[in-house]
Amino acid sequence: MQVVLNQPAIRINMHDLLLKSISEKIRIASAEETRIKEFFIPKKVRKKQYILNAGDVCQYITFIERGMLRSFTVDDDGNEHVVQFAVEGWWISDIGSFLSGDSALYNIEALEDSEVLNLTKPAMDDMMDQLPPLERYFRLLMQNNIVALQRRVIAYMSLSAEEKYLKLMDVCPDIISRAPQQYVASYLGITPETLSRIRKQVASRK
Amino acid sequence: MQVVLNQPAIRINMHDLLLKSISEKIRIASAEETRIKEFFIPKKVRKKQYILNAGDVCQYITFIERGMLRSFTVDDDGNEHVVQFAVEGWWISDIGSFLSGDSALYNIEALEDSEVLNLTKPAMDDMMDQLPPLERYFRLLMQNNIVALQRRVIAYMSLSAEEKYLKLMDVCPDIISRAPQQYVASYLGITPETLSRIRKQVASRK
DNA sequence: GAAAGCACTTGATGTAGATCAAGTGCGCTG
DNA sequence: CAGCGCACTTGATCTACATCAAGTGCTTTC
Structure with missing residues (x-):
């Protein structure tokens, strides 16, 4: 089945969403689009496959053309804490590790069979040297990331578990419906039991 | 009394910490230091004075040469939530509002009489045009901010209230001792009563 | 120096969510 | 298609922290 939610039925080009993401933020010419593509490494990732292990160095940042991934940490008691979901059109990485070369804090795992585009740090630096407006694109990504993280803090x-859930459903209903519920609970910092109860309560009020 | 914690007894120059912060991250020449100073607007801020009101547009980012400030939000029930403390050598702003021109989410208030350096957006853009290595300085600031916010999320x-407190005391003991305890509690997302109990427990274990 | 205001501490009680333990339902595999 | 594994749901009980209410201590003002 090739039809994926929010996606055109037929994918013409592996870099479509990437170029769309970039052109939404900065102006790029057709010749530049061709250049940009060359810096990225396409890759298929299987459901449950890890693309980053905590403790390794994060060697590339990842743009998702199809599928869904999650980044998560494992605490001293062995509990997983989901830090981020990422779907088509989104980036995912351990940015601190990627930029500093330190050990990664996060694991990154595919929740669905996925197709991604990887960008290594040397390729990123080259790309920005040769196409300086890309610097602005990545700066805007970082800024948006800061704002989103602050809102999450x-x-x-300040919010109860239910309020957090409702707010999340407001912002990204499709992602939350698509992700396994135990991971949604983890992302919200609550147990699966609590999430189940909240969902039941909310449904009974409709 | 002119002696301030962690500060030389005599302040030679209003921009000392700023230049130190910058030169720790990028290389700048003496002539560039003089140029940099010119983009900043020095300002004295009184204890309890607001330098940003939520709802306004954040017109400048602020570097602290002396003193302490906090940024905070007020929720629908009128409760304050401290988002950040900032002291000498640190920056504070509503970065989303500053860069986008949207309404600020945060209030920023001085917790002590302070001296700060303000940088408007036009001045920032000019400064980076004329001194391109500064772009790298601000990029590093943003990256560090993302990493810190992720760790905070x-x-x-994943941590209990006490674990959060202990971790915070590990990272910035001086700031936490210096800040009013009610605001520390707010920063930790707990009540002042709970913080008081935790502090008592921790002290009784020494 | 006394009084007022307010931050911090302490005690009692309440509660949102965690923990524990089964039951149910869904998806995958042979 | 049946069986298995595991995710999600449900019920009971527990607990970390919130809420409420005073008491104590510190700072500021007159």
């Missing part, structure tokens, strides 16, 4: 500080 | 998700 505030939500953790 | 994980802490909220």
Whole structure:
């Protein structure tokens, strides 16, 4: 079955969403699009496959053309904590490790069979040297990331479990419906039992 | 009394910490230091004075040469949530509002009489045009900010109130001792009563 | 120096969510 | 298609922290 939610039925080109993401933020010419593609390494990833192990160095940042991934940490008691979901059109990485060369804090795992585009640090530096407007693209990504993380910190500080869930459903209903619920619970910092109860309560109020 | 914690007894120059912060991350020449200073607007801020009101547009980012500030949000029930403390050598702003021109989410208030350096967006753009290595400095700031925010999200998700407190005391003991305890509690997402109990417990174990 | 205001501490009680333990349902495999 | 494994749901009980209410201590003001 080739039809994927929010995707055109037929994928013409492996880099479509990447170029769309970039052109939404900065202006790029057709010749530049061809150049950009050359810096990326296409890769297919199987459901449950890890693309990053905590403790290794994160060697590339990953753009998702199809599928879904999650990044997560494992605490001292062996509990997993989902830090991020990423789907078509989104980036995922351990950015601290990628940029500093330190050990990664996160594992990154595919939740569905996926197709991704990887960008190594040397390729990224080359690309920005040769196409300077890309610097602005990545700066905007970082800024948006900071704003999103700050909002998430505030939500953790100030909202009840149900309020967090409802807010998340407001912002990304499709992702949350698509992701395994135990991981949604983990992302919200609550147990699967609590999430199940909240969902039941919310449904009974409709 | 002119002696301030962690500060030389006599302040020679209003931009000392700023230049130190920058030169720790990128290489700058003496002539460039003089140029950099010119983009910043020095300002004295009184204890309890607001330098940003939520709802306004954040017009400048602020570097602290002396003193302490906090940024915080006020929720629908009127509760304050401290998002950040900033002291000498640190930056503070509502970065989303600063860069996009949207309304600020945060209030920023001085917790002590302070001296700060403000940098408007036009001045920032000019400065980076004329001194391109500064782009790298601000990029590194953003990267460090992302890493710190991610760690904070994980802490909220996975640690108990006491663990969060102990971790914070490990990382910035001086700031936490210097800040009013009610705001420390707010920063940790716990009540002042709980923080008081934790502190008592921890002290009784020494 | 006394009084007022407010931050911090302490005690009692309440509660949102965690933990533990089964039961149910869904997807995958042979 | 049947069986197995595991995700999700449900019920009971527990607990870390919130809430409420005073008491104590510190700082500021007159």
